Amino acid sequence: MTTSTTTTGTRLVKRGLADMLKGGVIMDVVDAEQARIAEDAGAIAVMALERVPADIRAQGGVARMSDPDLIQGIIDAVSIPVMAKARIGHFVEAQILQHLGVDYIDESEVLSPADYVNHIDKHGFTVPFVCGATNLGEALRRITEGAAMIRSKGEAGTGDVSEATKHIRTIRREIAGLQATLASNPDELYVAAKELRAPYELVREVAERGELPVVLFVAGGVATPADAAMMMQLGADGVFVGSGIFKSGDPAARAAAIVKATALYNDPATITEVSRGLGEAMVGINVADLAAPHRLAERGW
Amino acid sequence: MSGRTVGIVALQGGVREHVDLLAGMGVATTLLRRPEDLIGPDGLRVDAVVLPGGESSTIDRLLRLFGLGEPLGQAIASGLPALGTCAGLIQLSSGIADPAPGQGSLGVLDVTVHRNAFGRQVDSAEVTLPTAWGEARVAFIRAPSVESHGPGVEVIARYRDAVVGVVQGAIIGLAFHPELCGETLFHERLLRFV
Numbered sequence: 001m002t003t004s005t006t007t008t009g010t011r012l013v014k015r016g017l018a019d020m021l022k023g024g025v026i027m028d029v030v031d032a033e034q035a036r037i038a039e040d041a042g043a044i045a046v047m048a049l050e051r052v053p054a055d056i057r058a059q060g061g062v063a064r065m066s067d068p069d070l071i072q073g074i075i076d077a078v079s080i081p082v083m084a085k086a087r088i089g090h091f092v093e094a095q096i097l098q099h100l101g102v103d104y105i106d107e108s109e110v111l112s113p114a115d116y117v118n119h120i121d122k123h124g125f126t127v128p129f130v131c132g133a134t135n136l137g138e139a140l141r142r143i144t145e146g147a148a149m150i151r152s153k154g155e156a157g158t159g160d161v162s163e164a165t166k167h168i169r170t171i172r173r174e175i176a177g178l179q180a181t182l183a184s185n186p187d188e189l190y191v192a193a194k195e196l197r198a199p200y201e202l203v204r205e206v207a208e209r210g211e212l213p214v215v216l217f218v219a220g221g222v223a224t225p226a227d228a229a230m231m232m233q234l235g236a237d238g239v240f241v242g243s244g245i246f247k248s249g250d251p252a253a254r255a256a257a258i259v260k261a262t263a264l265y266n267d268p269a270t271i272t273e274v275s276r277g278l279g280e281a282m283v284g285i286n287v288a289d290l291a292a293p294h295r296l297a298e299r300g301w
Numbered sequence: 302m303s304g305r306t307v308g309i310v311a312l313q314g315g316v317r318e319h320v321d322l323l324a325g326m327g328v329a330t331t332l333l334r335r336p337e338d339l340i341g342p343d344g345l346r347v348d349a350v351v352l353p354g355g356e357s358s359t360i361d362r363l364l365r366l367f368g369l370g371e372p373l374g375q376a377i378a379s380g381l382p383a384l385g386t387c388a389g390l391i392q393l394s395s396g397i398a399d400p401a402p403g404q405g406s407l408g409v410l411d412v413t414v415h416r417n418a419f420g421r422q423v424d425s426a427e428v429t430l431p432t433a434w435g436e437a438r439v440a441f442i443r444a445p446s447v448e449s450h451g452p453g454v455e456v457i458a459r460y461r462d463a464v465v466g467v468v469q470g471a472i473i474g475l476a477f478h479p480e481l482c483g484e485t486l487f488h489e490r491l492l493r494f495v
Contacts, residue, residue: 004430005428005429007426007427007428008426009423012427013422013425013426013440013441013442016478017422019314019318019481020442021356022355024313024355024356036402039401042358042362042363044356045356079399079416080358080359081422098423101423103443104422259362260366263313
C-alpha cells in the first residue's frame with residue numbers, strides 16, 4: 001500500500017456517475033426547500049433552475065442559466081448530486097456551472113439556444129454533460145461532442161407524455177434497426193452512419209451493443225407514477241421529472257410515489273398502490289395544441 | 302463456479318455493471334428487490350450478495366419501503382458473504398457521519414463512513430490503487446470514506462490518507478467502484494467466502 005495514480009474527468013468517470021443514477025428519478029427544483037423535499041422523497045439528483053419548464057412556457061422571454069446564488073443555495077442544501085442547465089452552445093455558462101461545482105450539466109433545449117449552429121464541445125470539461133435527443137442520430141451527435149448521458153427530450157412543461165413516448169420508442173427502434181443491419185448486411189452500416197449523420201465507429205458500436213454506449217433517461221411530460229413506470233418499461237434507464245412534481249397538488253407525496261414506481265416499474269400492484277390519493281396532477285397542455293414555434297423539442301439538431 | 306448464485310441488490314444504481322462482471326467470471330446472478338427475492342421457502346436463495354453503487358439515501362429509503370433491508374441485514378449478520386461498493390459500503394456501515402435527513406444503514410459492518418468524502422463530481426477519478434490484495438484499477442465517484450472502524454475490521458486500502466477498503470469476516474466494504482473498470486479482484490475474494 002504505497003502510492004496511487006489518479007486521473008479526473010475521464011470518459012469512464014463521467015459516464016460512471018450516470019451509471020450510478022440508473023433506476024432513479026431526477027427532479028427539477030427552483031429553491032433549497034424544494035430540493036430538500038425532493039431529497040426526502042428519494043430523488044437520486046436534483047436539477048437546479050430558476051423556473052420550471054411550465055413557467056418558462058407560460059412566461060415566455062429568453063430563458064438562461066440560473067443565478068449562481070440560486071444554484072449554490074441548492075448545492076448547499078442537499079447531499080445528493082446537483083445538476084444545472086446551460087443554454088445550447090453557451091460554453092461560458094457551462095464554465096460557470098463547472099466552477100460552481102455542479103455534478104452534471106444539462107445542455108438543454110428548455111432554455112433559449114445561445115448558438116443555432118454549434119453545441120458545446122463537451123470534451124474539454126471535467127464535469128460531465130447530459131443532452132437531449134429526439135432520435136438516434138441526434139443522440140450519437142451529442143455523444144460525439146462528449147455527452148456522457150442522453151435523455152430523450154419529450155415536450156417539457158406540458159404534462160403530456162406522448163412526445164417522450166415517441167422519442168424513446170424512436171431511439172430504441174433505430175437501435176434495433178442497426179442491429180438487424182449488422183446481422184444481415186454489415187456493409188450497409190456505412191450508409192446508415194451517413195443517414196444518421198454520426199461517425200461510423202460509434203454507429204458500429206451501437207449496432208454491436210444493441211444500446212447506446214451511455215445511460216439513456218427519459219424527460220419531458222412525465223407527470224404520474226404510471227408515466228414513469230411506462231418509460232422504464234419502454235427501456236429507459238431512469239426518468240427526469242420537471243414541472244410534474246412541484247406543479248402538482250401534493251409535491252412530496254407525488255415525488256415519493258414516482259420514485260417507488262420507477263424502482264418497481266414492472267410491478268402493477270405497487271404502481272397501483274402508489275397512484276392512490278395523490279391529489280391533482282399538474283394541469284397539462286396537449287402537445288398537439290402547441291404551435292410549432294413553441295415546441296422545445298425542435299431546438300437542437 | 303457452478304451452483305453458486307450471487308444476489309445483487311437492484312433497487313437503484315449501478316446494478317448492471319456487477320451483473321456483467323460476475324457473468325464474465327462465470328458466476329450466476331439474481332436481482333434482489335423484495336424480501337422473497339432473497340429468502341424462499343427453503344431459506345436463502347443466494348450464496349453471497351453485492352450492494353452496488355448508486356445514491357445511498359435513495360437506496361436506503363427503498364430498502365426500507367420494500368421490506369428488503371431488515372432480512373438482508375439479518376442474513377449478512379448471520380454470515381452471508383457481502384460486498385458493498387460506494388453506496389453499498391454506506392448501506393453496510395454501522396454509522397454515517399453526515400447522513401441525509403432520516404438516512405439509516407444496515408449496521409452490519411463496524412465502520413463509520415463519511416459521504417462524498419473526496420469532493421463533488423469534478424473530483425471523481427480513475428485510480429490505480431495499491432491494496433492489501435494487490436494493485437487494483439478502480440473509479441472513485443463522489444466516493445465516501447471510512448472515518449473510523451472497530452477492532453474487528455481490517456483495512457485493505459487507503460487513498461489520500463483515508464481508509465477506502467475494509468474487510469470484517471465475510472463482509473467487504475469498498476468506497477470505490479472496481480466493477481466500472483472490469484476489476485475482478487474483490488469479487489474473487491467475495492466468492493472465496495462462500
